[in-house]
Amino acid sequence: MKKLVLTGAAGSLGSRLRAPLAAMCDELVSTDIVDSIDDLGANETYVKADIADMNAVEPLLEGADMVIHFGAVVDEAPFEELLGPNFIGAYNVWEASHRHGVRRVVYASSIHAVGMYPKNEAIGIDVPHRPDTFYGLAKCFAEDLGRMYWEKRGLESVCLRIYSCAPVTNPRAVGSWLSYDDMILLVKRSIETPITGFSIIYGISDNDRAPVDNSGARHLGYRPRDNAEQFAEEIYAKAEPLDPQNPSHYCHGGPFAGIPLGKSAMSLLNLKKDDADS
Known part of the structure; x- marks a missing residue:
């Protein structure tokens, strides 16, 4: 690759992608809304830019082979803020x-595009959208946008429905965990695969209790290596009994499925400040 562009480069996941992406290209352009980021690679440039401003976004993509789009508000919020x-x-x-x-957009979508499905349904990559929040609705919009740009304009997209990319701290994550190493592998496979067209794949590790099915996206060559079962006994021993009638417990979207629209859900996930979820 001659040039890759990474949005959301200052975020929890974006910051972990910078070095691996820089190793894949001659030039990496990282962007976010913070003033600066530390430890730039020798072939990495940082540009502060608001992705909601086309005049800021368009110059960044000149000459780019692919865009890895991880920039967004990563929580539920009022529609106007998203x-x-x-x-x-x-x-x-x-x-x-x-x-x-540009040849391809690799997009950080989310399980919240289909978050209202119950977890006893092992959903595949082709289920209809069923968002749990305005945040999930934005992921549905971007996935449909990506499909349309592929079918009408030939721009490839790989939409990564990231599940729980954070340390395992709750019973939901025993099934939904995406390790940071597997996240990096997933993005690399999304870039390296010769032809993707429009593809959707769940961002999840090789968990024994994974409630989603990635068999329809095997063409991307993603074979996760980590398994959250190693945490199961400790997590379940500490957890309070779950309520099968509570959408936060029985839906794929977890707390996002149970909160009122427009209200933050990240605070309910018991994550550390620098960790992210989906």
Whole structure:
């Protein structure tokens, strides 16, 4: 690769992708809304940019081979707060990619695009959208945007429905965990695969209790290596009994499925400050 562009480079997941991506290309352009980031690689440039501003996004993509789009508000919030970064930002990335002849967008989608399905349904990559929040709705919008740009304009997209990419701290994560190493592997496979067209794949490790089915995306060559079963006994021993009538417990979206629209869910996940979920 000559040039890769990474949005959301200052986030928990984006920051872990910078070095692996830099090793895959001649030039990595990292971008976010913070003033600066530390430890830039020798072939990495940082540009502060708001993805909701097309005039800021478009110049970044000139000459790029692919965009790894991880920039967004990563929580439920009022629709008006998500409109710019999560909806318009997605349009700007795909449209600017089209204008500059970018080959592929690798997008950090989320389980919350289908978060209202019950967990006893092992859903595949082809189930209809069933968002649990405005945040999940933005992921549905971007996935449909990616499909449309592939079918109408030939711009490839790989949508990574990330589940729980954070340390295992709760019973849900025993099934939904995506380790940081597997996350990096997933992104690398999404870049390296010669042809993807429009593809969806769940971002999840090789957990014994994984409640989603990735068999329809084997063409991407993603074979996760980690398994959250190693944490199961300790996590279950500490956890309070779960309520089978509570959407936060029985739906794929976890707390996102149980909260009122527009209210934060990340605070309910028992994560450390620098960790992310889906």
